[in-house]
Amino acid sequence: MEERRYRSASGAPIALRRRQHSASCRELAVRCPRLQLRSLSAVTSAVWLAAYGLFVLSENSMVLSSAIFITLIGLIIYLHFVKIDQESLLVIGSLGIQVTSSYASGKESTTFIEMGQVKDVVINEAIHMQKVIYYLCILLQDPGDPQGVSEVVPLFQSSKPRLDCLIEVYKSCQEILEQRKTVPQSS
Amino acid sequence: MVLKVFFPSCCSSAESGILIGRWISEQNSAVILAVVHFPFIPVQVKQYLSEVQRLTKVSVSVLGSWSNSKQEKEKSLSEFLEDLGTIFSHEPWIQISREGNSKFWSCSTLQKHSDNHKEEEIILVYYDQRKVMLSHLHPPLATDPKADDASKLSAIFDTVAKSKILFMTDRYDDGPIKLTHWQSDGVEASIIVELMKQASVPACLLLTFLLSLISGICRSRVLKFWPLSFLWSKLSICEQLGHRLQHLQVISSNKKAQNQTQLMRKANIFVSLLIDVALGILLMSWLYRKNRIGHLADTLIPVADHVAEELQDLLQWLMGAPAGLKMNRALDQVLGRFFLYHIHLWISYIHLMSPFIEMILWYVGLSACLGLTVALCILSDIIALLTFHIYCFYVYGARLYCLKIYGLSSLWRLFRGKKWNVLRQRVDSCSYDLDQLFIGTLLFTILLFLLPTTALYYLVFTLLRLLVVIVQGLIHLLVDLIDSLPLYSIILRLCRSYRLAAGVKFRVLEQQDGKPLRLLMQINPLSYGSVVQTYRLPTYSCYPRDSWTSLCKKLFLGELIYPWKHKGEKQD
Numbered sequence: 001m002e003e004r005r006y007r008s009a010s011g012a013p014i015a016l017r018r019r020q021h022s023a024s025c026r027e028l029a030v031r032c033p034r035l036q037l038r039s040l041s042a043v044t045s046a047v048w049l050a051a052y053g054l055f056v057l058s059e060n061s062m063v064l065s066s067a068i069f070i071t072l073i074g075l076i077i078y079l080h081f082v083k084i085d086q087e088s089l090l091v092i093g094s095l096g097i098q099v100t101s102s103y104a105s106g107k108e109s110t111t112f113i114e115m116g117q118v119k120d121v122v123i124n125e126a127i128h129m130q131k132v133i134y135y136l137c138i139l140l141q142d143p144g145d146p147q148g149v150s151e152v153v154p155l156f157q158s159s160k161p162r163l164d165c166l167i168e169v170y171k172s173c174q175e176i177l178e179q180r181k182t183v184p185q186s187s
Numbered sequence: 188m189v190l191k192v193f194f195p196s197c198c199s200s201a202e203s204g205i206l207i208g209r210w211i212s213e214q215n216s217a218v219i220l221a222v223v224h225f226p227f228i229p230v231q232v233k234q235y236l237s238e239v240q241r242l243t244k245v246s247v248s249v250l251g252s253w254s255n256s257k258q259e260k261e262k263s264l265s266e267f268l269e270d271l272g273t274i275f276s277h278e279p280w281i282q283i284s285r286e287g288n289s290k291f292w293s294c295s296t297l298q299k300h301s302d303n304h305k306e307e308e309i310i311l312v313y314y315d316q317r318k319v320m321l322s323h324l325h326p327p328l329a330t331d332p333k334a335d336d337a338s339k340l341s342a343i344f345d346t347v348a349k350s351k352i353l354f355m356t357d358r359y360d361d362g363p364i365k366l367t368h369w370q371s372d373g374v375e376a377s378i379i380v381e382l383m384k385q386a387s388v389p390a391c392l393l394l395t396f397l398l399s400l401i402s403g404i405c406r407s408r409v410l411k412f413w414p415l416s417f418l419w420s421k422l423s424i425c426e427q428l429g430h431r432l433q434h435l436q437v438i439s440s441n442k443k444a445q446n447q448t449q450l451m452r453k454a455n456i457f458v459s460l461l462i463d464v465a466l467g468i469l470l471m472s473w474l475y476r477k478n479r480i481g482h483l484a485d486t487l488i489p490v491a492d493h494v495a496e497e498l499q500d501l502l503q504w505l506m507g508a509p510a511g512l513k514m515n516r517a518l519d520q521v522l523g524r525f526f527l528y529h530i531h532l533w534i535s536y537i538h539l540m541s542p543f544i545e546m547i548l549w550y551v552g553l554s555a556c557l558g559l560t561v562a563l564c565i566l567s568d569i570i571a572l573l574t575f576h577i578y579c580f581y582v583y584g585a586r587l588y589c590l591k592i593y594g595l596s597s598l599w600r601l602f603r604g605k606k607w608n609v610l611r612q613r614v615d616s617c618s619y620d621l622d623q624l625f626i627g628t629l630l631f632t633i634l635l636f637l638l639p640t641t642a643l644y645y646l647v648f649t650l651l652r653l654l655v656v657i658v659q660g661l662i663h664l665l666v667d668l669i670d671s672l673p674l675y676s677i678i679l680r681l682c683r684s685y686r687l688a689a690g691v692k693f694r695v696l697e698q699q700d701g702k703p704l705r706l707l708m709q710i711n712p713l714s715y716g717s718v719v720q721t722y723r724l725p726t727y728s729c730y731p732r733d734s735w736t737s738l739c740k741k742l743f744l745g746e747l748i749y750p751w752k753h754k755g756e757k758q759d
Contacts, residue, residue, distance in 0.1 A: 022704040094189040110692040
């Protein structure tokens, strides 16, 4: 197991952790930058200042209690549905690829793609606003057309690692995907 | 190639024996269903397996041996287990052994006929037999159901689900063969469910009989005469009752559900009806307590009066100089007086009906016990009846305006020397006589200068009508929501999430060098959005019928609009 530090596309520090469970099973996890205390306190104070301003104007104390309520609910929703803590990729040769996103509140959302559906894992370029970013994606096989691609599943969308990190992940995945081509099929 | 062994977690502590299950050669994987313990007679085992195969259509066979020794590994046992491989010939012969209470098992395969002596990598996947047996795999909607290479996981789910009969033997049964697999709690554990199952058959028969009676009455010729049939088609409550009747027919039918979809639909309809009726009875008890329905009936007439008064004020305002616009005096007075007289008639009729309103409302309110949706439909119908005069005004205004617009466009063509050719459906040039041109121009001028007055009346009444339509539309939206929400599926997803599976997820367990890779296969439940989308009940309305541009075009030309259309109604 090894861990290395990289940077995301926006400059925040991220960490890549690689684990080899067996010859054909590898787990690659990218840990996203944590929730900063200063941004949290900045947002909270902004909301409460606005609420206090409204209270001074309207003389209604409901504004203050509703501001506290909104801040709490907003924080819970943010932690449970928006803030992703870690994105991981589990590649099991001959079974499939599993993509997991863990949220800050502990929720995990998993997708498993069977090996028969996976055509390839590639690094693509994308134009995002004024930047060109690289992203890793899984190409799914089109059942009708052996050369066609039916769907593209992008990975690490929230952590957005840069090219150097993506190359490491790409190399690890390709080592396992190559095994399925070199091993002869059973009769 | 990698060999995958799917091992049920309930057999982890079983005594030594042989493994039976299904070998899927295309995927090089073995799905183990049970462990047969010593002592056994091989012939009897083979007979039992062929019988199971005949009943379940799953090719169950002996796959290998399982040894669970509490002490050190016994040499003689291992040789005995290898010899078993010759009796039950299976290629490859899987040998799993566990020492003491160790988590790490050793797994090896014996290949007799193959030339390949390379060590195969083995992956051991643990699965929960009960959950996999009960769950239903939902493939993603984009996949073609006729695709040849079906999901590999569905083969495993199918195997376990179809082998249900294998799991029915109890461990305390005294038979020639002793098995270890998932055990159900037994039939006695759910006595209420058994009683309900027994009682449901006569209840269904009674319900079917009653429903056939009711539908026979509904379809009788008496109700098909013109005024009544027109009334039934306009009242939304009849649609809703018909819809619910259909649902009841589906539930009370004797045929057992063929597949998962039909079973879920029946369950959803049943739960939806139950909740609907419960909410309706709750509403009814709230309405009839403290005689609230009497108060409601008392306020109904003053509200209708108030609406009529507001309309009269509006018309007086239109007859004057509305918003500073100058109207054509004569036309204004004519239209205004006509509509005022109409309102006067309406008020007189309402006042005629006022002594009976309370009684009618009291009896109609009783039908809320049929369901909340029925109560909402009644509300929508009452609103429609109370605002009937607004609807009439809208129709008059729209027809007048429509006539005017068509007249204007036709006379404008005459002004320019053109004519509409009905045969060719296009505009052609035409030479008119002088007196035709004269009268045409005169009429055109008259219509043009009378346009603002008519347009204003049309605008005002259309806005009022749209307001009423929006309110009715919101109520129908709510009714549709209650009708189509699959409550049983949502509750199932909440409480027994493994029953609705979107896929699986693997968790890597503790590893040890030299031992096979250990994974735990868990069920990945379907998301709530996909549950609602997959199991949504179909309803009778489809909306909106017109797109925004065609709606605006119709409004501009003065054509009558019916924004909410029901399925099954003829297009006008």
